[in-house]
Amino acid sequence: MIDENKNKIVISDDQFVFIPLGGATGIGMNFFAYGYKGKWLIIDCGLGFPGENLPGVECLLPDPSFLAERKKDIVGLVITHAHEDHIGAIGYLWHDLQCSIYCTPFANELVESKLNEMGLLGRADTCLVKKGDVINLGPFEIEFISMNHSLPEPNALAIRTAEGVVIHTGDWRLDLDPILGQAPDTEALKALGDKGVLALVCDSTNASGEKSKATEADVRDTLVRLVKQFPDVHIAIGCFASNVARMESIVYAAQEVGREVCLLGRSLWRIDAAARATGYFNDMPEFLSEDEALDKPRGSVLFICTGSQGEPYSALNNLAATTPNKGSVYFGADDVVIFSSRVIPGNEKAISLLQKRLSSKGIKIITDKDDLVHVSGHYAGDDLEKMYQLVRPKIALPVHGETLELTYHSKVARKCGVPFVFCLEDGEVLALNGEEPEVLGEVPAGILAVDGKQIIPLNAEVIKKRRKMMDEGSAVLTLVLNKEGQVLGQPQLSTFGLLASDSADNDEILARITQAMASIPPEKLSDDLFINETMRHTIRQFLSEKYGKKPLMDIHLIRI
């Protein structure tokens, strides 16, 4: 997997370099390295979600091989915030990095629960950082600057070296009157800008134009209004479990009308535990489990549900399948489901199917098309310009966005007068100091796939074969011959995803196999390769003519 040439790049001790190793282009897998004086600082270690062209793959990871070879020189992994695309790969990649992990208390709860799942708790060294803290890791001094996002304790990082300071934003928005946490510390950003910032490494998620500057407070107001509007029915609100701010807003709305809150979905309970362990949610009553909610009268409970993206076995899809009197919460005619989330591209069909199922039971559906029930946790309107006006970097490094977002982001940076703008690919090495920033070359970077219990390269043969099989099926023929080439026992054929199990075509193919064997010239009866090819051809011809399929195929030719 490793291209040897890519490792030959020379980085001198006095060069301060930035290398995106995941999350430079595209969404997910945030994984960034800063190098200086032979030491390496890592920011974030997130996972990505596979598309439907990757059958069987659970999640994607950034390839850590460049850093794995420099393990002893890694001074630490610093986490900006606790979302999966920033912390989700830690458990998978820790063996390759084996460094201390620095994060704030809320992120720490979730990181430790991940390490625990992997049996790494106690082996990986996690270090708590409080907001506003400054930590020293080798030649790097890192200051945590409070930002605003959809979960507790999002931070931008000011990374100082003798060569200058880089601001690495993580995910952020400029909600100056946030529900959750405090307003972003624009003072600190401005103060850094006043002194001079070498580079700004900045999220691009909403760069192409989230125009609405509606806030979480506005969403909260809408939810209160809606909950009041439907007093005597069940109400479920679907949201991302990672959207802690939204959970708070929903609970607020429930309290306004005296409803208790029930959580449906494991990931919501996990977030709840992390939040309560770190001092959030403490003024809220304990949430109800589904069992506890069962006996409560209609209109007295508000349900928060996972599955707003139409995920198959999630809470909302379960709601759509409930029937009365089955020992689970039943949603039916006149009940209400609010989708307090956006549609993530790729999930349109699954969401539409879920909404169809809910509608067909007479459940009223409210989405962000109908009312202000969702705002993005990322910046909006002119926030990005404001960021550049505060920080005034010499170099802009838009990251974490599709091509379109990166292009828009670059335009904003140029418009704000930033002299140098680079949209790097993962693996590209940029020397930040010096007269002008310079791309020094490329180091190994790529994507790994978590496939069952294995971690394999994204282009692995098994994934390619699975993709072929899902269109064409697979087939195996077993043929036992003696040394003279006479067939012993009955040939057997297995096909997967081709013939119905009771299809007469199975016998038809075996009959053709017998015919084909009979037609093999005597001098070829000892030629395994020839027989193998003849069998393949016979099966392929039948399946291609009758079924239009070319399956993956093996012949088990056994000589006794």
Added chain:
Amino acid sequence: MIDENKNKIVISDDQFVFIPLGGATGIGMNFFAYGYKGKWLIIDCGLGFPGENLPGVECLLPDPSFLAERKKDIVGLVITHAHEDHIGAIGYLWHDLQCSIYCTPFANELVESKLNEMGLLGRADTCLVKKGDVINLGPFEIEFISMNHSLPEPNALAIRTAEGVVIHTGDWRLDLDPILGQAPDTEALKALGDKGVLALVCDSTNASGEKSKATEADVRDTLVRLVKQFPDVHIAIGCFASNVARMESIVYAAQEVGREVCLLGRSLWRIDAAARATGYFNDMPEFLSEDEALDKPRGSVLFICTGSQGEPYSALNNLAATTPNKGSVYFGADDVVIFSSRVIPGNEKAISLLQKRLSSKGIKIITDKDDLVHVSGHYAGDDLEKMYQLVRPKIALPVHGETLELTYHSKVARKCGVPFVFCLEDGEVLALNGEEPEVLGEVPAGILAVDGKQIIPLNAEVIKKRRKMMDEGSAVLTLVLNKEGQVLGQPQLSTFGLLASDSADNDEILARITQAMASIPPEKLSDDLFINETMRHTIRQFLSEKYGKKPLMDIHLIRI
């Protein structure tokens, strides 16, 4: 597949019934039956496109079994217009229907080319209808009413019986100053409304709110402006081949700046042939093939391309892959690609990937987010209300839309004072005449999948297995034993989509098989079922522990 009870519904001779057999809920597969006096009239016969959860399936068809059993009583298949979701299933289902096909010249060209592909030309009887024609088919009199859509000759049908008249709209918009064809015949609709319309069966595609009333003429103006803005570079415009109006607009823009037009993509040439054969495009010069365009200087050709949805082997993806000097048209830095189309839900990722590939070559991309380069061929703004104000039916039958669209459509119908509104499921039978319309019950309806050369039910075992295989892989073990249970020859194992072909785990599994055989108690050595289960368990345990996978599995146990 046929539920016998569903066939037992009794429809009396004096009942005028409407049965959607495809396309009632959802997009695609338009296939509607009207019954009266024991005779059946079919409107449209379209196909649907499978999602990624249907591996290997090329397209979807409505199940024709209800009509196939009444073949001799079918008076004809009448086509509203030539789009795939209205004519695409004709070739596949003709054997089940075997009736005459009535359509206007442009649709006829495309229907005949489909029949030709299936070897049915000359066997299926196609009858030309001109716009404004009235045809008599058994107890039905059908009037063709010109509408406006994105292709030539779209028609609404007024279906008259002694019990009243139904207007069946097909796809439509009310562009009163269209580029292609004439303005919709609102006079005819109003005249029918004045006399009294029993029911309106109406498309729901844009019911939830395409607000912009921009027209194809506006798109044409934008294209002219854009083409003038980039005089000396290659320009490619991606659009749906079925959007004949758009092709005209693009050619108009090319002529404004003196560019020749080259078509890239087979389906564009097919539409071009049908259009020219029926008197369209005749004032346009012949289009260039790719070979002819090769020698033309940059800035002198405008390319129309298929693949605006990111389809893998389409023209736009080919453009993204071109390199200079390869004997094909090369697009590179500063060239322009315009996506003159919308994003069809489900295609977001493929389109984003295509745009990424184009951008990375320095190609400038313009989409409908940047400029007015696309309008829908379906109604917008208050057009739907206007339709109800013209027609004033007793019964509204919203069809062809997802739940959300159908719900919005129903609201509009009620708001316009329609007394009865029904959103039927495919297979539901509605008696239109009588005091009040009445759902009589259900007949067999469903979806078939074109899988290679076979047509199989959507829930067929083979598709389910393929879906499992694509996540979990498949495995076959061959074990040859003598009557005493001794292993003869070498056991062989094939796995697909699980182990790399050079994986040592293949040998490891075979070693465990040998171990497992050795541990079978002597009295069980003649028990094929026991041995089979032991082998399955051995393989499954290894793959589950090490790979986290549970493949489809077969054991070929052969006794010699």
